[in-house]
Amino acid sequence: MAAAIDSTYIVATAQQIHNTSPTATAALGRLLTGASLMGSMLKKTHASVTIKVNGGGPSGTLVAIADGNGNCRGYMEHPEADVPLKQNGKLDVGGLVGANGLLGVIRDLGEGEPHMGQVPLRSGEIAEDLTGYYADSEQIPTVCALGVLVDKADRSRVLAGGMLIQLLPGALPEDVDKLEKNIAELPSVTTMLAQGMTIEEMCSKALQGFQMEILDEYKVGYACTCSKERVQRALLTLPPKDILTLADEKTGIAEVCCQYCGKKYILPLEELKALADTAEKKAGKSF
Secondary structure, X not given: OEEEEEOHHHHHHHHHHHOOOHHHHHHHHHHHHHHHHHHHOOOOOOOEEEEEEEOOOOOOOEEEEEEOOOOEEEEEOOOOOOOOOOOOOOOOHHHHHOOOOEEEEEEEOOOOOOEEEEEEOOOOOOHHHHHHHXXXXXXXXXXXXXXXXXXXXOOOOEEEEEEEEEOOOOOOHHHHHHHHHHHHHOOOHHHHHHOOOOHHHHHHHHOOOOOOXXXXXXXXXXXXXXXXXXXXXXXXXXXXXXXXXXXOOOOOEEEEEOOOOOXXXXXXXXXXXXXXXXXXXXXXXXX
């Protein structure tokens, strides 16, 4: 089973929202690309997958969330952080993310308790870490290739994509050998995209020698699910008196910014008081 994506639009959108440094663009872009691929494999529209990475590097924590159609959103703790290039001139994503930490995955199918898994990071390069997650947590042989190319002269110009290939139960040893040979000879994802290859052609090249059947194909994007109602529900988890302290002393207005898309929500003092009253009633005590 294979899935592939041209995630250029997703990564470019994330870069614009978070104003990421070149290496941060690559790190967050790889995670968003991987999340989109994993989400699309859930095969359920209302399902979701959340990936959280904290390797102890300058980037801090990275989070990506995707729905069952591959639409995703994400953020990183320090989008401005950057590190020197590797000796080969490539972006050092592993150096930015760090490898002294964990990769956690929450898969929610909307049918009871979510499935949660957590594994040690292998390199902080994201693709290798997701491959390790499938091997260690789910015992599924997986090939994960993720790429983000950032133009050196104009960092707003990016090219990004990814591929996720998994062996189904009952795969024959010769099938495994054939797939490993194909992957060893496969150019990088960004190289194939730069050559003008389509997603179908990328999958066909990776699965050369196998009979390929296209099961689904659709557009994906950077999509945030935030709303004022969600913000209000989040504020209701705070102590009532803390809700009132959110208002600016001069204007009496609170401004809440979504960490995923940057959208700002304005809450006047009257709304904050109403929320505090609701929170107080729920808590069953006065303040």
